[in-house]
Amino acid sequence: MGSPVCGFLKQNNIIFLRFFAILVLSCIPNRTNLCSNPSFDTPTIPPHSSSSSIPSSLKTLTLDGYFSFENLKHAAKDFGNICHYLPIAVLHPKSVSDISSTIKHILYMSSVTKLTVAARGRGHSLQGQAQAYQGVVINMESLDRPSMYIENGEVPYVDVSGGELWINILHETLKYGLSPKSWTDYLHLTVGGTLSNAGISGQAFRHGPQINNVYQLEVVTGRGEVVTCSDKENADLFYGVLGGLGQFGIITRARISLVPAKKMVKWIRVLYSEFSTFSNDQEHLISSNNSFDYIEGFVMINRTGLLNNWRSSFNPKDPIQASQFSSDGKILYCLEMVKYFNPEKIDVLNQDIEKLLSELNYIPSTLFLSEVSYVEFLDRVHLSEIKLRSKGLWEVPHPWLNLLIPKSRIFDFAEGVFGNIVKDNNNGPILIYPVNKAKWNNRTSMVTPEEDIIYLVAFLSSALPGTDGLEHIMTQNQHILDFCAKAQLGAKQYLPHYHTQDEWRAHFGTQWETFVQRKSAYDPLAILAPGQRIFQKAISIT
Ligand code: FAD
Numbered sequence: 001m002g003s004p005v006c007g008f009l010k011q012n013n014i015i016f017l018r019f020f021a022i023l024v025l026s027c028i029p030n031r032t033n034l035c036s037n038p039s040f041d042t043p044t045i046p047p048h049s050s051s052s053s054i055p056s057s058l059k060t061l062t063l064d065g066y067f068s069f070e071n072l073k074h075a076a077k078d079f080g081n082i083c084h085y086l087p088i089a090v091l092h093p094k095s096v097s098d099i100s101s102t103i104k105h106i107l108y109m110s111s112v113t114k115l116t117v118a119a120r121g122r123g124h125s126l127q128g129q130a131q132a133y134q135g136v137v138i139n140m141e142s143l144d145r146p147s148m149y150i151e152n153g154e155v156p157y158v159d160v161s162g163g164e165l166w167i168n169i170l171h172e173t174l175k176y177g178l179s180p181k182s183w184t185d186y187l188h189l190t191v192g193g194t195l196s197n198a199g200i201s202g203q204a205f206r207h208g209p210q211i212n213n214v215y216q217l218e219v220v221t222g223r224g225e226v227v228t229c230s231d232k233e234n235a236d237l238f239y240g241v242l243g244g245l246g247q248f249g250i251i252t253r254a255r256i257s258l259v260p261a262k263k264m265v266k267w268i269r270v271l272y273s274e275f276s277t278f279s280n281d282q283e284h285l286i287s288s289n290n291s292f293d294y295i296e297g298f299v300m301i302n303r304t305g306l307l308n309n310w311r312s313s314f315n316p317k318d319p320i321q322a323s324q325f326s327s328d329g330k331i332l333y334c335l336e337m338v339k340y341f342n343p344e345k346i347d348v349l350n351q352d353i354e355k356l357l358s359e360l361n362y363i364p365s366t367l368f369l370s371e372v373s374y375v376e377f378l379d380r381v382h383l384s385e386i387k388l389r390s391k392g393l394w395e396v397p398h399p400w401l402n403l404l405i406p407k408s409r410i411f412d413f414a415e416g417v418f419g420n421i422v423k424d425n426n427n428g429p430i431l432i433y434p435v436n437k438a439k440w441n442n443r444t445s446m447v448t449p450e451e452d453i454i455y456l457v458a459f460l461s462s463a464l465p466g467t468d469g470l471e472h473i474m475t476q477n478q479h480i481l482d483f484c485a486k487a488q489l490g491a492k493q494y495l496p497h498y499h500t501q502d503e504w505r506a507h508f509g510t511q512w513e514t515f516v517q518r519k520s521a522y523d524p525l526a527i528l529a530p531g532q533r534i535f536q537k538a539i540s541i542t
Contacts, residue, residue, distance in 0.1 A: 054088055054113060058136070061101055064094035065142060075120060075137040081397040082470070083128030085531065087135050088115070092142040096218070096226055096252045099138060103250075104224035106136070106527055114537045116530040119250045121163060121190030126400050127497045129245070129531040130193070140192055141165075143252065148172050156258040157215055162192035162251035169256070170378060179261035179374070181207040185296075185431075186381040192251040196529075197495055198243050198446045200456055202294035202338065202433065205286040208440040211242040213257045219249035222523025226252070235443075240518040243446030245496075246529030247515070248522040262340035265293075265377040266353060267370040269314060270362035271325075271332050275414045278333035281360045282434050283407070283453060285337065288359075290352060294338035296433040301331050302424040314368035321365035331419050333432075335362060340374060397463040397470045401477040402494040407434060407453035409489040416487060421479045427461040427469060445515060447508055449490045456494065504534050 055069045067089045076084045093099050106115050116135035123130050131137065140163030148169065149159040156178050160169055166180075167187035173179050183201045184194055195217075199210025207213060216230040219241055227249070229238035240248045272278035278297065285291050316322030337356075341349040357367070388394040405413050414432075422430070438452045448454055459477065463469035484491040498504050505512050519526065519535055526535040 054109075054115060057109060058089055058102070058105070061105055063091075063098045063101065064144070065092045065098045067091055067136075072137075075123075075139075076131055077123065078126065078128060078130060079124040079398055080126035080128070080400070081395060082126070082399060083131065083531075085128055085131040085133035087118070087132050087137045089136050091136055091138045093138060093140075094142070094144040096143070096220060099143075099220045099250055099252065100224045100226050102136060102138070103220060103222065103527065107224060107525065110525050110527075115527075116537050117250075117527050118529055118531055119162070119192060119246055121193030122165070122188060124186075124189050124193060125531070126398060126495060127531075129495075129497075129529065131531040133530070135530060138250065139163075140190060140250075150176050150178065150258075152176050152178065157255050158258055159253060159255050160191055161253060162190065162218075164191050165189065166191065166194070167379060167382070170375065173258055174261055174375070177260055178258040180210075180213065180256050181259050182210045182213045183378055184210070186385075187379055188382060188385070191254050191256070192246075195242055195251055195254060196244060196246045198444075200435070200494065202296040202336070204440075204456075205295055205433075205435040206291075206293070206439065209446070210256075211444050211446060212439075212441045214242065214254055215257055216255035217241060217251055218253035219251055221249040222525065222528045230255075236518065237522060239441075239443040240445055240522065242444040244515075244518070245445070245532045245534065247445075247532065247534060248518050248528070250528070261374060263342050263374055265338045265340050265372060265374055266349060267314070267372060267377060268292075268337045268339075268353070268357075269310065269366075269368045270335050270357075270360065271366035272335065272362055273327070273330045273332060275331075275333060275418070276411060277361050278335060279410060279414075279434070279455075281335060281362065284359065285335075285356070286434055286436055286453070288356070291356065292337040293340045294336075296336045296431060298334050298336065299331065299418055299430040299432055300327075300334065300425065301419060301422060301430075302329070302426070303327075303332070310368050314370045316365075317367040317369060318365060322368070325363070325365045335360070338377060393462065393464070396465060399461055399463060399470060399473045399477060400495070401459040401461075401480060403457045403480075403484065404448050404492045404494050405455045405457055405484075406449040406451040406490050407455065408451060409487070409491075410434075410455045412487055413455075413457070413484070413489055413491070416483050417480055421476060421483060422459070427463070427473055429458075429460050431456065431458040431460065445511070445518075447492050447496075447511060449492055451490075458494075498533070 058067050069089050072087055072090055075090050076086045091102055103117060106117060109115060116132045117138060118130050118132035119138045119140050120130040121140050143161050143163045150173060151157050158169060158173055165188055169180060170187060182199060182203045184199050185201050194210050217238055219227050219229060219237060221227060227234055227237055241251060282297055285295050339349060339353060385394055432455060434453050434455045437448055437454050461473045463473055496507055498507060508515050526537045
């Protein structure tokens with residue numbers, strides 16, 4: 001089927017190109033119907049006219065992998081568990097050409113159908129971003145690649161499939177004594193999924209997010225073309241795809257930079273009762289030479305017995321003083337730091353840590369330490385996953401809200417939100433930590449506030465079964481967003497989710513025009529990643 005489709009595209013290229021820009025832009029919905037309702041099952045995109053003929057049309061494709069047309073409910077579900085859009089088919093590709101042929105076929109059909117395509121990594125999105133209502137979902141994990149290739153030379157890297165999980169990359173690269181530099185807190189996410197967002201964790205202050213630690217990508221664009229891109233080759237596509245919310249192409253391979261790995265980590269937590277002291281120390285650490293390798297932090301509002309919970313995995317430096325510590329009902333801020341080390345260098349490590357800690361102003365009785373393997377530390381959230389799954393608490397709705405706040409306004413944010421809008425964090429952790437944006441590459445599609453230091457603030461809530469939790473949390477999230485807007489904090493959403501075209505335009509700000517131009521260039525009919533709800537699929541007029 002491949003060549004007739006190509007022929008069709010060549011013949012119609014000129015007409016096609018003439019129409020696409022107008023179509024894509026004019027079809028951006030002014031107001032889309034969003035899945036703010038948990039039992040939502042309504043389409044954002046109207047069904048195509050001849051849906052019954054589509055499965056048979058897809059069946060005509062010659063593939064290395066296969067389509068499934070039944071039992072597709074899993075593809076209408078994600079970690080957020082709030083949005084559920086049933087696709088018409090799921091592609092289980094075995095090769096990059098399966099993905100390319102499918103997209104070309106959908107382009108070929110585009111005068112009669114509004115069929116769209118969503119790459120799905122592990123489906124850890126929050127609001128249906130990896131779903132495609134009545135479209136085709138591509139199960140990226142089934143993409144069959146040769147095993148990971150590791151280059152162990154002067155500039156080490158690993159070549160991996162876009163559907164590869166970061167945990168597998170960690171295990172494989174460690175066999176060579178190497179490791180990626182920049183992580184997410186949870187590693188059972190795919191390369192394509194995190195690179196479409198950013199991939200931010202406690203290493204980003206030094207190395208930038210994951211999207212800044214990629215040398216090369218192989219991408220199937222919304223035109224069905226397979227393109228290799230990097231800083232030197234097809235750079236516009238390369239930077240567009242990184243942080244591009246899946247809008248410009250499907251990542252089928254990524255070349256990720258590596259560094260020599262250490263074997264162990266020293267993991268430290270200390271507490272503060274004053275936000276300004278806490279954030280000053282965080283900012284001091286992210287700007288220091290020879291600092292920690294990972295710096296994060298979290299907020300605890302109305303949490304009792306907290307230090308007792310830590311004792312199962314952390315040891316207090318001074319057990320007697322720690323047992324006498326009382327928060328007196330105050331909001332507490334925990335600074336979390338990690339330094340990587342090899343066991344034979346433990347003495348040097350201890351000296352370095354002592355020096356770094358001596359520069360901080362935490363509550364002395366709250367110094368807690370732990371020592372675990374590098375893998376155990378990086379894969380730490382998986383342990384919580386196992387526990388939550390065993391209690392049926394992993395697959396609950398997750399109305400998460402992630403924000404990026406400029407340093408100059410973080411105090412206003414903390415004052416307005418912690419203890420005022422958010423009166424407890426019983427629904428889940430609230431992370432807060434600064435990163436040096438100066439270390440980030442600003443050519444990617446990712447949008448951040450305009451300051452050198454920005455804070456990631458993540459409200460990682462779970463809505464427990466049988467409560468009004470989901471509604472309550474979503475209302476609270478909206479209050480936080482309203483507060484940010486009213487106080488003009490210059491905040492940006494991370495893992496963004498918006499309702500209207502104006503909101504997307506405001507989110508991208510000066511980058512909006514570039515984003516739209518890239519969409520026109522690489523996915524002119526807006527076939528890709530419809531679940532982000534930025535553009536709506538256009539019908540080609542021939
Ligand atoms: P999916 O959810 O399947 O896809 C995400 C988006 O990318 C969709 O739009 C999809 O269409 C698109 N996409 C998927 N694969 C490809 C591909 N190969 N090519 C192009 N587009 C593609 N994020 C952080 O930055 N830092 C964290 O510390 C962090 N911790 C997390 C912890 C947990 C428990 C969870 C559930 C998520 C966390 N995330 C974190 C968010 C994570 O980055 C996103 O959920 C992201 O969506 C990755 O999930 P995924 O691989 O399952 O991708």
